[in-house]
Amino acid sequence: MTFRLKIEVLSNCIGCGICWTICPKGVLTGKLRERASVLNESLCSGCFSCQNNCPYSAIKVIPIQS
Numbered sequence: 001m002t003f004r005l006k007i008e009v010l011s012n013c014i015g016c017g018i019c020w021t022i023c024p025k026g027v028l029t030g031k032l033r034e035r036a037s038v039l040n041e042s043l044c045s046g047c048f049s050c051q052n053n054c055p056y057s058a059i060k061v062i063p064i065q066s
């Protein structure tokens, strides 16, 4: 059984920039005041820093069984 990680940015994201600044793998990108974008999900290490540091709980790291 293997897992991959899905990153989901929710509609309440305000584009504060914390997640794409903190991500150590360059998975996320964005422009200030616009919803964050997922650039390369396959590089995600599952550190959960984005999810744990978003002040709006607007980004989720979801393990998907594949």
Ligand code: SF4
Pocket: 009, 012, 013, 014, 015, 016, 017, 018, 019, 020, 030, 035, 036, 053, 054, 055, 056, 057, 058, 059
């Ligand atoms: S930290 Fe949260 S609110 Fe800020 S850009 Fe990322 S997902 Fe959006």
Ligand code: SF4
Pocket: 007, 022, 023, 024, 025, 026, 027, 028, 043, 044, 045, 046, 047, 048, 049, 050, 051, 061
């Ligand atoms: S879990 Fe870590 S590596 Fe994956 S997108 Fe979030 S901050 Fe980046």
